[in-house]
Amino acid sequence: MNAIETTGLTKRYGQIVAVDDLDLTVPTGEIYGFLGPNGAGKTTTLRMLLGLTRPSAGSLHVFGRTPGPGYLDQVGALIEGPAFYPYLSGRENLRVFAGHARVPGARVDAVLRTVDLTDRAKDSYRTYSLGMKQRLGLAAALLKDPRLLVLDEPTNGLDPAGIADMRVLLRKLAADGVTVLLSSHLLAEVSQICDRIGVLSHGKLVTQATIEELRAGGTLHVTAEPAERAEAELIALVGRESLHANGSGFDLNVEPAAASRINTALVTAGVEVSELRWREPDLEQNFLELTGDDHVR
Numbered sequence: 001m002n003a004i005e006t007t008g009l010t011k012r013y014g015q016i017v018a019v020d021d022l023d024l025t026v027p028t029g030e031i032y033g034f035l036g037p038n039g040a041g042k043t044t045t046l047r048m049l050l051g052l053t054r055p056s057a058g059s060l061h062v063f064g065r066t067p068g069p070g071y072l073d074q075v076g077a078l079i080e081g082p083a084f085y086p087y088l089s090g091r092e093n094l095r096v097f098a099g100h101a102r103v104p105g106a107r108v109d110a111v112l113r114t115v116d117l118t119d120r121a122k123d124s125y126r127t128y129s130l131g132m133k134q135r136l137g138l139a140a141a142l143l144k145d146p147r148l149l150v151l152d153e154p155t156n157g158l159d160p161a162g163i164a165d166m167r168v169l170l171r172k173l174a175a176d177g178v179t180v181l182l183s184s185h186l187l188a189e190v191s192q193i194c195d196r197i198g199v200l201s202h203g204k205l206v207t208q209a210t211i212e213e214l215r216a217g218g219t220l221h222v223t224a225e226p227a228e229r230a231e232a233e234l235i236a237l238v239g240r241e242s243l244h245a246n247g248s249g250f251d252l253n254v255e256p257a258a259a260s261r262i263n264t265a266l267v268t269a270g271v272e273v274s275e276l277r278w279r280e281p282d283l284e285q286n287f288l289e290l291t292g293d294d295h296v297r
């Protein structure tokens with residue numbers, strides 16, 4: 001069963017179509033990155049999923065359930081910053097949340113450990129750094145021991161170390177079987193965290209790709225002399241369609257592991273190889289080709 005399925009999900013605010021006929025599928029167990037520029041409709045979609053705003057049209061299922069009693073029992077969310085009390089400590093704030101959610105008090109210390117806030121749990125919330133506030137928000141979302149986490153821009157405002165911590169944390173949760181749907185406007189960020197990326201633009205899902213698809217490609221760059229003989233050998237080795245002349249050398253569409261075989265064959269044929277280098281695929285380029293949208297960076 002998929003964790004999330006929406007069909008024709010639409011939200012209109014007067015003339016504005018914030019979410020436009022969205023069919024979104026989030027497979028159970030994956031970290032799904034919902035990517036899009038400001039105003040694309042990410043938050044509106046997440047709010048509809050969480051029952052915070054009503055769709056104008058379409059349907060949605062979370063673990064096979066439609067909105068109604070019990071619909072969100074297995075869902076934790078972090079969306080537009082939870083309302084923590086500034087003068088209560090992190091632990092006290094979580095106790096309040098646990099009381100509302102009817103969660104055993106023992107969960108509070110468990111989730112504080114998960115987000116690595118135990119050391120600062122007794123300090124008042126107002127003294128927390130932004131990263132600590134984000135982690136406390138995530139801790140609150142984890143109180144219910146959810147099977148699905150919905151996070152709206154969880155790394156917003158975090159420094160690179162904070163983003164790395166969040167990545168490790170989400171990976172750990174995913175390894176424990178938690179499905180994660182998170183939004184972001186940064187490709188580099190979601191591509192490091194997520195298994196699959198869906199791109200939203202003007203309320204529409206313009207593309208969906210797995211991280212393997214985004215990382216597909218990459219080339220082996222070969223420089224060798226004499227060039228004509230090198231070219232003939234390379235065509236024999238990999239086929240003309242996989243060979244592209246590039247400056248003084250050639251780019252080959254092959255697997256990285258082919259490098260040593262190609263080197264040996266060239267040297268055996270009396271060709272002098274001066275450079276043999278693997279070039280990683282250009283994630284951004286692949287992405288733009290998939291989306292045809294240069295708004296998203």
Ligand SMILES: Nc1ncnc2c1ncn2[C@@H]1O[C@H](COP(=O)(O)OP(=O)(O)OP(=O)(O)O)[C@@H](O)[C@H]1O
Binds near residue numbers: 016017018036040041
């Ligand atoms: N309550 C509302 N009333 C009217 N318009 C709204 C409301 N909420 C959102 N919108 C509009 O819906 C569109 C999508 O907004 P949304 O907040 O979902 O975008 P987003 O992708 O989350 O953007 P950001 O990256 O800036 O958070 C925008 O045009 C926004 O102005």
Ligand SMILES: [Mg+2]
Binds near residue numbers: 043152
């Ligand atoms: Mg938003």
